[in-house]
Amino acid sequence: MLETVVQFALLCIAIAMLGLIYRLVKGPTVPDRVVALDALGINLIAVIALVSIILKTNAFLEIILLIGILAFIGTVAFSKYLEKGVIIERERNS
């Protein structure tokens, strides 16, 4: 029973990821693509959690936190590049 539910949830997340990949390829502006990549990372976290339920292991739980942190840092870096043109400033003018 649980396995069926988890497999159905995996199918739903796969469909959601296909929609996000469509937005990533088609997206008219760059911020559309950045948001799509961020949401793809979050969906990847859900996939890892469901796969670790299917495999009955807790060896992947650190990967969940890892992808969360990496998606955050990547999105912040990309949005800072779009906003200011540089990712790491030498000196703030304030």
Added chain:
Amino acid sequence: MKINDVILQTATKLVLFVIILFSIHLFFAGHYYPGGGFIGGLMTAAAIVLLLLAFDLKTVAKILPFDFKKVTAIGLLFAVGTGAGALLFDAPFLTHAFTDAYLPLLGKTSLHTAVLFDIGVYLVVIGVTLTIIQTIGESE
């Protein structure tokens, strides 16, 4: 126009410690669970990269006044030192030893010299990553 990123800076001040605690956990769990020196060092470097993103190179150099090339050198010294330490006890190079010690707070703890080798890997990964990122960030 002056851009004010107070939300990013406040969030960084909170999230930074979570990332560093997670990297320390990954580092010390490496013997029995997934993790180890490499991924722990990368997560610590990611925390410092987040600090670089929220602030700037000069502020981070003031917070962490390390020459990261020297951090790399100290890490390599740790790795070679634990390898060469085995030679003192008439054992082949890179032979590791462990002992069960009774520490005051932690109780019975298995202490292994492979942790010292892992500290070397940790420092080398932090040093190399941040040297690359700071060098690219400083060039125009």
